[in-house]
Amino acid sequence: MGENTNEQTSAGRPRDPRLDAAIIDATIDLLTERGYNELSLAAVAERAETTTAAIYRRYGSKSELVTKAVFRTDGDDVVADTGDLEADLAMMIRWSVEKLQRPAALAAIIGLLGESKSERKKNVVESRSATQLTTERLERAKAAGELRGDVDAALLASLIDGPVLHVVLGGMTTPIDDAWIAQLVQVVLNGARADATRTASTTRHPKSRTHTTPKTRKVTSL
Amino acid sequence: MGENTNEQTSAGRPRDPRLDAAIIDATIDLLTERGYNELSLAAVAERAETTTAAIYRRYGSKSELVTKAVFRTDGDDVVADTGDLEADLAMMIRWSVEKLQRPAALAAIIGLLGESKSERKKNVVESRSATQLTTERLERAKAAGELRGDVDAALLASLIDGPVLHVVLGGMTTPIDDAWIAQLVQVVLNGARADATRTASTTRHPKSRTHTTPKTRKVTSL
Amino acid sequence: MGENTNEQTSAGRPRDPRLDAAIIDATIDLLTERGYNELSLAAVAERAETTTAAIYRRYGSKSELVTKAVFRTDGDDVVADTGDLEADLAMMIRWSVEKLQRPAALAAIIGLLGESKSERKKNVVESRSATQLTTERLERAKAAGELRGDVDAALLASLIDGPVLHVVLGGMTTPIDDAWIAQLVQVVLNGARADATRTASTTRHPKSRTHTTPKTRKVTSL
Amino acid sequence: MGENTNEQTSAGRPRDPRLDAAIIDATIDLLTERGYNELSLAAVAERAETTTAAIYRRYGSKSELVTKAVFRTDGDDVVADTGDLEADLAMMIRWSVEKLQRPAALAAIIGLLGESKSERKKNVVESRSATQLTTERLERAKAAGELRGDVDAALLASLIDGPVLHVVLGGMTTPIDDAWIAQLVQVVLNGARADATRTASTTRHPKSRTHTTPKTRKVTSL
DNA sequence: TGATAAGCGAGACGGTACGTCCGGTCTTGAG
DNA sequence: CTCAAGACCGGACGTACCGTCTCGCTTATCA
Numbered sequence: 001m002g003e004n005t006n007e008q009t010s011a012g013r014p015r016d017p018r019l020d021a022a023i024i025d026a027t028i029d030l031l032t033e034r035g036y037n038e039l040s041l042a043a044v045a046e047r048a049e050t051t052t053a054a055i056y057r058r059y060g061s062k063s064e065l066v067t068k069a070v071f072r073t074d075g076d077d078v079v080a081d082t083g084d085l086e087a088d089l090a091m092m093i094r095w096s097v098e099k100l101q102r103p104a105a106l107a108a109i110i111g112l113l114g115e116s117k118s119e120r121k122k123n124v125v126e127s128r129s130a131t132q133l134t135t136e137r138l139e140r141a142k143a144a145g146e147l148r149g150d151v152d153a154a155l156l157a158s159l160i161d162g163p164v165l166h167v168v169l170g171g172m173t174t175p176i177d178d179a180w181i182a183q184l185v186q187v188v189l190n191g192a193r194a195d196a197t198r199t200a201s202t203t204r205h206p207k208s209r210t211h212t213t214p215k216t217r218k219v220t221s222l
Numbered sequence: 223m224g225e226n227t228n229e230q231t232s233a234g235r236p237r238d239p240r241l242d243a244a245i246i247d248a249t250i251d252l253l254t255e256r257g258y259n260e261l262s263l264a265a266v267a268e269r270a271e272t273t274t275a276a277i278y279r280r281y282g283s284k285s286e287l288v289t290k291a292v293f294r295t296d297g298d299d300v301v302a303d304t305g306d307l308e309a310d311l312a313m314m315i316r317w318s319v320e321k322l323q324r325p326a327a328l329a330a331i332i333g334l335l336g337e338s339k340s341e342r343k344k345n346v347v348e349s350r351s352a353t354q355l356t357t358e359r360l361e362r363a364k365a366a367g368e369l370r371g372d373v374d375a376a377l378l379a380s381l382i383d384g385p386v387l388h389v390v391l392g393g394m395t396t397p398i399d400d401a402w403i404a405q406l407v408q409v410v411l412n413g414a415r416a417d418a419t420r421t422a423s424t425t426r427h428p429k430s431r432t433h434t435t436p437k438t439r440k441v442t443s444l
Numbered sequence: 445m446g447e448n449t450n451e452q453t454s455a456g457r458p459r460d461p462r463l464d465a466a467i468i469d470a471t472i473d474l475l476t477e478r479g480y481n482e483l484s485l486a487a488v489a490e491r492a493e494t495t496t497a498a499i500y501r502r503y504g505s506k507s508e509l510v511t512k513a514v515f516r517t518d519g520d521d522v523v524a525d526t527g528d529l530e531a532d533l534a535m536m537i538r539w540s541v542e543k544l545q546r547p548a549a550l551a552a553i554i555g556l557l558g559e560s561k562s563e564r565k566k567n568v569v570e571s572r573s574a575t576q577l578t579t580e581r582l583e584r585a586k587a588a589g590e591l592r593g594d595v596d597a598a599l600l601a602s603l604i605d606g607p608v609l610h611v612v613l614g615g616m617t618t619p620i621d622d623a624w625i626a627q628l629v630q631v632v633l634n635g636a637r638a639d640a641t642r643t644a645s646t647t648r649h650p651k652s653r654t655h656t657t658p659k660t661r662k663v664t665s666l
Numbered sequence: 667m668g669e670n671t672n673e674q675t676s677a678g679r680p681r682d683p684r685l686d687a688a689i690i691d692a693t694i695d696l697l698t699e700r701g702y703n704e705l706s707l708a709a710v711a712e713r714a715e716t717t718t719a720a721i722y723r724r725y726g727s728k729s730e731l732v733t734k735a736v737f738r739t740d741g742d743d744v745v746a747d748t749g750d751l752e753a754d755l756a757m758m759i760r761w762s763v764e765k766l767q768r769p770a771a772l773a774a775i776i777g778l779l780g781e782s783k784s785e786r787k788k789n790v791v792e793s794r795s796a797t798q799l800t801t802e803r804l805e806r807a808k809a810a811g812e813l814r815g816d817v818d819a820a821l822l823a824s825l826i827d828g829p830v831l832h833v834v835l836g837g838m839t840t841p842i843d844d845a846w847i848a849q850l851v852q853v854v855l856n857g858a859r860a861d862a863t864r865t866a867s868t869t870r871h872p873k874s875r876t877h878t879t880p881k882t883r884k885v886t887s888l
Numbered sequence: 889t890g891a892t893a894a895g896c897g898a899g900a901c902g903g904t905a906c907g908t909c910c911g912g913t914c915t916t917g918a919g
Numbered sequence: 920c921t922c923a924a925g926a927c928c929g930g931a932c933g934t935a936c937c938g939t940c941t942c943g944c945t946t947a948t949c950a
Contacts, residue, residue: 558702602828606829606830610824628821630857631857635856636856636857
């Protein structure tokens with residue numbers, strides 16, 4: 001139940017698209033106002049001027065509703081691969097930050113982490129894909145000789161995404177701006193780069209890239 | 223309500239200390255088994271063979287109970303400051319990891335993050351102190367000239383604590399072992415060190431430290 | 445909606461007459477098994493192997509369906525007027541009893557009484573006609589001098605139909621047989637007869653009747 | 667559950683008496699406005715400014731709620747036994763009529779009749795007690811020789827209570843006033859009295875009674 | 889020693905939210 | 920215009936749990 005299928009069902013009365021929108025909107029609003037734990041489907045229903053039954057018809061659980069509501073437009077994760085590793089990472093971070101800055105998204109992530117283990121599995125998979133993309137980009141850089149071979153790409157990805165998570169969950173004492181992002185990328189690359197140059201910004205060789213397919217993949221993810 | 227006071231006993235029957243212990247134990251157990259959201263005070267009461275009223279007499283809310291139960295023994299955070307920056311950071315990371323490896327603590331942290339904003343304030347303050355200690359250590363290193371002056375210590379702290387958080391919350395795909403920690407510290411220091419040496423492990427100069435108080439502070443924290 | 449029209453077929457596919465019958469049968473059966481309140485159109489549809497839509501096409505509401513189903517063959521109420529007042533009344537009672545003995549009919553009557561006021565109006569009119577016939581018969585007897593002039597015919601009709609209703613609704617502790625009917629009629633007539641004779645059965649004078657039209661009218665009724 | 671016990675329970679928080687009253691009042695009001703079938707516990711809860719859970723704690727079902735609400739003050743049925751049979755019956759009828767005139771009570775009776783068979787049993791027993799009292803009074807009269815011995819007292823009781831039921835359920839076309847009641851009693855007694863006198867009102871012998879206990883019993887009943 | 893006060897188990901309370909059922913409506917696609 | 924199939928909306932349902940409260944009792948300190 002609550003399959004929320006996109007299959008082009010022929011039989012049956014179609015769903016009221018205004019309800020779809022109202023439910024999503026109410027969910028986002030309440031998530032922003034109250035957070036995940038204090039979000040009740042009854043409240044969503046009331047604000048959307050419908051009933052819980054209509055919600056359960058669309059989503060099988062609160063976590064599914066929240067996931068779909070918050071990450072609905074985020075089916076467009078992008079892996080930047082222009083060849084300029086530093087710029088690519090900065091861009092990917094900026095995207096992540098943009099997502100996590102939305103209070104609803106932050107509340108959703110925190111809440112979903114708190115779900116029971118069975119529920120968690122499903123969502124963690126999704127929320128991992130952002131890191132997955134970072135990892136892939138880093139591995140390509142490694143293969144291209146831009147990064148030291150003795151450092152695990154997964155660790156590097158945690159070095160990129162972890163600090164963002166840390167600041168956001170910690171209550172945003174330091175604002176995350178472009179300078180912050182630039183510093184982060186610089187330190188990580190400076191520490192992991194294959195060549196021995198002292199400052200990352202002055203001695204990069206963007207022309208040395210060997211990538212054959214500079215592209216922009218879209219991926220469903222957190 | 224639920225003041226949990228340590229003030230010297232006034233009139234009235236004193237609390238049963240066996241109940242105190244039973245409630246804490248039940249809370250830890252259930253937190254481990256079910257996680258924060260699925261933890262109900264009714265279940266705690268049942269397992270502790272008492273009633274919810276006895277719990278509310280001690281703790282004003284679920285979040286307070288969990289906080290006290292999980293971080294009761296953790297009033298002993300340690301800031302390592304032996305002069306060997308790399309070793310110190312590794313040790314601090316190891317401590318953090320140790321905490322987060324306990325399922326009850328992990329569940330508690332995640333759960334407390336999800337509390338309503340008013341509740342959150344109180345707890346976030348606590349959970350921030352670990353990072354605070356890291357920041358302080360890094361600032362001392364910066365003052366000693368071990369680190370580049372143009373990098374924010376708070377950012378570096380996020381670079382140390384963030385990846386740990388990231389891996390733990392991400393479901394522990396990669397196990398966090400000493401090698402992982404070593405790599406992490408190496409990359410960060412390599413990227414942020416004042417001198418231009420390529421590999422952190424070979425060219426450190428621990429002798430250059432100027433600290434006057436190599437100590438081990440204990441701090442109430444996460 | 446649900447006009448159940450007999451108007452000559454216009455355009456379109458004609459109704460399946462087997463469905464008509466199946467719906468009626470299912471209604472009667474379920475009324476017998478479960479009673480009015482527990483009768484759901486969904487259940488009727490299922491048993492008739494069709495859908496609720498097909499039912500709503502025929503009947504505008506549950507009460508209309510039940511009314512049509514139960515009283516479909518009962519458009520044939522009979523007013524006995526043989527001249528023998530006692531026998532006529534006994535026969536009319538017997539007819540009423542026969543109807544009310546059918547569990548479906550009893551359930552229908554009780555259920556229809558419970559409908560909202562707007563719905564009730566329609567049905568009460570119908571269910572009153574049986575008493576109406578009794579009243580008419582009694583008024584003719586009064587005009588013929590068989591009954592005391594100072595007693596209201598409507599009251600007497602209630603004295604005839606009321607006890608039947610009372611016993612049937614009361615759960616049928618006493619079975620209604622011919623002896624019961626005979627006693628009922630006897631007591632009422634004995635109490636309301638114009639002459640002062642003590643026992644109704646011994647001193648009747650059927651010959652005194654002045655009716656001009658001994659007949660058997662058929663009337664749509666309960 | 668929903669025992670509504672009167673047992674002097676020691677443990678547990680006592681019920682809010684204002685809620686008790688509000689629930690009863692709301693039930694009566696809604697019963698009057700909408701009737702039994704259209705009465706929902708949700709609506710009762712809303713009007714009483716509480717929730718359905720509070721209602722279920724007191725009453726196990728809608729029928730129990732209605733029964734208790736409507737017949738709460740009616741635990742005081744009275745069997746008149748002054749020795750004057752005619753007056754006694756008139757009084758008992760007047761009481762019945764008074765009850766049935768209340769729209770809520772009428773709606774309740776009709777609705778309860780429509781309940782499923784298992785539910786009905788419980789309520790029918792109650793609603794039968796009024797007739798039970800009438801029957802008892804008539805049997806005493808029979809024993810005292812005031813009534814013919816060959817007529818069943820239960821039938822006579824139906825002759826007394828049936829017409830009232832008939833008129834009330836029929837929609838109250840004729841108003842039930844004292845004259846109506848007097849006529850009813852007169853006809854019945856005239857038809858069932860032991861002596862042969864023509865008019866009941868002129869030849870009664872109230873002094874011939876042999877009752878030893880002229881009393882007024884109170885009985886829980888419909 | 890007796891009053892005061894807080895603790896205790898037991899258990900019901902008022903209320904929020906839950907997840908489900910069903911009544912009545914609507915749409916599609918075929919006949 | 921009818922049919923079946925089937926999904927939809929919204930009202931109501933009955934349940935589970937939360938945090939509170941009252942009870943009768945026990946256990947301590949204070950006067």
